[in-house]
Amino acid sequence: MFGKPKKRKITDINDLKSLGLRLFHRHLASFAHPFSFESPAAISNAVIQGKCSIGYLSSIRQGATIAQTDIGRFCSIAPGAYLGGGEHPTDWLSTSSFQYGGGAIFSDCEEFNQLTGKKNFAQPKGPTRIENDVWIGQGVTISRGVTVGNGAIIAAKAAVIKDVAPYAIVGGVPAKLIRYRFDESVIAELLELNWWQYDLSPIAPKIDYSNVQRAVELIRTARDNNKLQLLTPPRYTIVPSGNAHFIK
Numbered sequence: 001m002f003g004k005p006k007k008r009k010i011t012d013i014n015d016l017k018s019l020g021l022r023l024f025h026r027h028l029a030s031f032a033h034p035f036s037f038e039s040p041a042a043i044s045n046a047v048i049q050g051k052c053s054i055g056y057l058s059s060i061r062q063g064a065t066i067a068q069t070d071i072g073r074f075c076s077i078a079p080g081a082y083l084g085g086g087e088h089p090t091d092w093l094s095t096s097s098f099q100y101g102g103g104a105i106f107s108d109c110e111e112f113n114q115l116t117g118k119k120n121f122a123q124p125k126g127p128t129r130i131e132n133d134v135w136i137g138q139g140v141t142i143s144r145g146v147t148v149g150n151g152a153i154i155a156a157k158a159a160v161i162k163d164v165a166p167y168a169i170v171g172g173v174p175a176k177l178i179r180y181r182f183d184e185s186v187i188a189e190l191l192e193l194n195w196w197q198y199d200l201s202p203i204a205p206k207i208d209y210s211n212v213q214r215a216v217e218l219i220r221t222a223r224d225n226n227k228l229q230l231l232t233p234p235r236y237t238i239v240p241s242g243n244a245h246f247i248k
């Protein structure tokens with residue numbers, strides 16, 4: 001049987017850099033909930049709210065907000081994107097959270113707390129899920145509970161309120177299908193291959209990434225000949241506890 005994973009205290013962001021989490025303009029205090037990452041991953045000056053995770057070689061750029069969202073591998077989240085934000089009631093007396101005591105902003109505020117009612121407001125179900133190889137453009141909003149499929153692209157400034165199919169490019173408010181990245185047969189091959197599951201480094205020099213058909217054939221042949229290993233990067237979780245942070 002496996003024992004409990006070891007937990008050790010971390011004191012500054014350089015501890016995380018040494019584990020492969022590249023943090024730009026960030027502080028430990030900004031991880032107020034458990035945050036898991038596969039190493040390496042990168043986060044610029046973004047806001048992380050609630051329990052979130054990010055996969056191998058994915059990046060979140062400055063000004064993005066990621067709330068209760070799980071992000072897969074090789075994803076690019078552009079500046080100003082807002083993923084998985086909470087909702088407010090649309091059919092109560094007010095849209096304000098004073099009615100159900102929501103959020104941390106006013107949690108110690110007497111004026112707020114004395115107005116709080118008896119009913120809780122149920123948030124839509126999360127988490128928001130971003131699969132692998134997804135590119136999310138600048139200023140995009142993705143609603144809580146939405147799943148964005150493998151290989152999808154979300155055009156700049158889109159508001160995504162429904163699940164996005166694998167390899168779809170969607171845009172607009174609300175987001176609609178613009179086109180698919182590849183034809184149906186290529187998408188089927190890509191989804192059968194799930195290339196992000198493999199360590200491609202041994203064959204990388206031979207792959208022409210700009211020719212998707214040839215790249216798929218090469219990776220598939222290597223896989224079928226047992227030349228590829230599964231990609232198993234180190235995975236860590238930052239766990240806040242009181243005023244301290246631990247890693248396990």
Ligand SMILES: CC(C)(COP(=O)(O)OP(=O)(O)OC[C@H]1O[C@@H](n2cnc3c(N)ncnc32)[C@H](O)[C@@H]1OP(=O)(O)O)[C@@H](O)C(=O)NCCC(=O)NCCS
Nearest residue numbers: 076078079136137138153154155156157169171172178179
């Ligand atoms: C969507 C995108 C990837 C281009 O995809 P594309 O299929 O090559 O797009 P095209 O330029 O050929 O346009 C195709 C259609 O999509 C529409 N479209 C393109 N970008 C759009 C956007 N942001 N919102 C809404 N519609 C958009 C075009 O108007 C066009 O519509 P039409 O066919 O009715 O004329 C690109 O426009 C985009 O949004 N990139 C994100 C850039 C970004 O945020 N970078 C941040 C740094 S990581």
